[in-house]
Amino acid sequence: MPFYEHVFLARQDLATAQVEALTEGFSKIITDGNGRVAKNEYWGLRSIAYRIKKNRKAHYVQLDIDAPATAIAELERQIGLSEDVLRYMTVRVDELEAGPSAMMRRSERSERDGARGGDRGERGGFGGEREGRGFGGDRPERGDRPERAPRADGERGGFRPRAA
Structure with missing residues (x-):
């Protein structure tokens, strides 16, 4: 039999128990159709x-x-008849993934890294910590920018034209 990965999004106002009941109902549809659900994951x-x-x-x-x-x-x-499901997607795959999915591995990694301040890694925090400039560490200073010239109609803005 072919393998599928099926993801659905349920409404935000449902309780986790209601989402689990939806999942069990959908799993029953599969088992009644001579299939099996190899794994189900709640991503939160x-x-x-x-x-x-x-x-x-x-x-x-x-x-x-x-x-x-x-x-x-x-x-x-x-699923299309259910008012509790916002979106769904079914994809046929060559084989089912063993172990947790990429989303579950990512959430486990972020929980593990939570004590260190998240997954920002070597990038540092927000502004000021690196070279004293904030986000634009490699941008030129204001003095390096071209001068602005008044436009012909008297409005502000625009750059001076280059000499030919």
Whole structure:
């Protein structure tokens, strides 16, 4: 049978228990369709890039599935009918990933690095710590910039034209 990775985003106002119930219901659809859910991961309540149906955050869940295409079609049909699911995506893969997904490894790493101040690494903190200039450490000073000349119409701005 083919392998799939399925990720869905659930509304932010759902409790974690409700998201788990949704996941169990979707897993049952797969098992009823002669497939199996090899792994499911709850990635947590995360911010999304843009509002979806007035939600700024969503619960992320990933399912690793080994099932026939008909079971996946039924799963997507049921998810499309659910008002609790904002978005979903199913991708066919050659093989299922062993161990935790990249998102889970990233969250584990950030938790481990939390005592050090996050994953900023060697970059340092915000402004002033490196070369006393803040974010633009390699930008020229103001004195190195070209002079501004008045425009012909009397407005401010513009640069002096180069001599030909």
